[in-house]
Amino acid sequence: MQDFTFQNGTKIIFGKDQEQVVGQETVVYGKKVLLHFGGGSIKESGLYDRVVQSLQEQGVEIFELGGVKPNPRVSLVREGVTLCKENRIDLILAVGGGSVIDSAKAIAIGVNYDGDVWDFFTGNASVADCLPIGVVLTIPAAGSESSAGSVITNEEGAYKRAVGHETMRPKFAILNPVLTYTLPSYQTACGITDMMAHILERYFTNEKHVDLTDRLCEATLKTIINNAHTVLEEPTNYHARAEIMWAGTLAHNDLLNTGRIGDWGSHDIEHEISGIYDLAHGAGLAIIFPAWMKYVYKHDVNRFAQFANRVWDVEIDLNDLEKTALAGIKKTEEFFSSIGMPVTLKEANIDDEHFEEMARKGTERGPLGNFVKLQETDVYNIYQLAK
């Protein structure tokens, strides 16, 4: 087991109607808030009105910045930074999913920085401090509501880059499963894939002696798998929605990471796709993860056999562990397909036009992944396997 430091102080407020306390939680940090959101769905659902009412009841002054898109853009982040600087904002309240929260985090680290906020994403600046962030979560997927990271797309050059710092964890996150009832099936499935991918990235490690975190990963994966079809077939099943929502947070709050070094190659390989094609991140992961697994499983057949057995209930064939391992990969791919995800680039209408470019750009800062270090050619081969 690796040495580690783990601290996650995000206050999780979970359950029905919990958005009603957003004013009380916000006012702890000040009276001026930037309300950050995406499109009009929170206005249509009435969530916007309830949040505004709760904030106003606490005498909070609200500044607004809507318009966050999936794969959030640095241009809007720059707007947010200016808004916060001009109005001396105390807290950024993200009402939405991972894109809105990531955008809020990027704004929050830019406020006390004189240069361009994109510097943090290129490695030309280091995060020193971060405005407090609050969250009302509407899409269980990215786990950004209690994570320390943010992923932003720079539309000039189609770069999608991540930055992380402990100060970037939201102060509070309100999780009301009812708010997820109206998510389209496709978005629900993308979220399920994203949270599973967050666990898989941590699961495939070269670290031995990670018994506890292996089992916690398996427990969370099994919960997601067991509840996935229920939420798709019964979108208003509270308990299944609640299991998925809480699992999505745990998948990415860094507990499942303790004592081990995760891989993260598949995320990076996917980022190149959704940087160019504006494909939903979850859908991209459903395509890339099985291809990555097929490309690297021989590196540690035992680990893939354990995964097949404990997560997918594949019986271990001690005379042919490779067969067991491959059965687990097949089950993973079939599962993604069963919840409506594409599992090949072709299904997502993506051809091989940009394979070379994506492999080059993805590896220009060094090889990807930790379980197996992937060079440019490896990444290209994985795109080929995912065709």
Add this chain to the structure above:
Amino acid sequence: MQDFTFQNGTKIIFGKDQEQVVGQETVVYGKKVLLHFGGGSIKESGLYDRVVQSLQEQGVEIFELGGVKPNPRVSLVREGVTLCKENRIDLILAVGGGSVIDSAKAIAIGVNYDGDVWDFFTGNASVADCLPIGVVLTIPAAGSESSAGSVITNEEGAYKRAVGHETMRPKFAILNPVLTYTLPSYQTACGITDMMAHILERYFTNEKHVDLTDRLCEATLKTIINNAHTVLEEPTNYHARAEIMWAGTLAHNDLLNTGRIGDWGSHDIEHEISGIYDLAHGAGLAIIFPAWMKYVYKHDVNRFAQFANRVWDVEIDLNDLEKTALAGIKKTEEFFSSIGMPVTLKEANIDDEHFEEMARKGTERGPLGNFVKLQETDVYNIYQLAK
């Protein structure tokens, strides 16, 4: 799933030699520290010297209070409160196991209170604030290093009572598995039993739809069970010690509690025993938990069958779920016995002399437990079953 709020900001610093950073972590909260510990073992092992050196390097002024005993006494807590008040202490540093940490917490809530600190434990006062607490953990067991609770014994009347408040969570906890190499087998086994009991108290709930937390509980229990014999047979096996140490913290940091209401009857029933007899808490739990299980399992045979199947790998007999359930209880009892714990009161040299008194005192503030509400007679019957 029940609504919940979960926040645990304790900074966990885990790994070899990590006690060397105790000075840096402490000085964040001030320059005056009360160093709180038990007997002489930390001096013999050299831990005391390393901690003092690290504190001195940061210019921290050290006040000392040793002498904490298992089942920590309110009399020493009162001494600590006076010491802290007189010297305007900034942080209490607990170097030891659960008893030392619980004693530190009791002192910490007493410092800004004018009355007697025992008032918090009788319900005559409510916790309002708490001095910062730091921990260097030497015994993985109680989980107090990141929990919000404290259990103290009042030697006048042999009362053992608990109090909890969110402000009581330690600010940081340093967990170095190497420090646990020298624990006697009996103490290691008591710790293992204690952490398992913390999970079992949460596991046996009447709440339905707790899929994720059920599985996380099972994952943690399986890890403890799988590593228990290793640490007893190879006390210097780093990885097994690390698994047990981290599992002990997770068992009681309240994550496994989210969305469900635990039982805690067995803990209360045990407290009456160790309040009178000064039996190690873990040993008392090894005796009481199997007896409690035998007394209550019919209340929810399915849950006990799930426990038998998922934790102990007992095959589910759909034609006789009760048989499955009972097999799981038997496995639990056999396991405690296999790690050297007593599983009857007789083995701990405790006869029925105080059964009536303990049942009466234990229930004088109301029935015990939540899974099944236990009245005085029920508690008496459980002592009889544990004879």
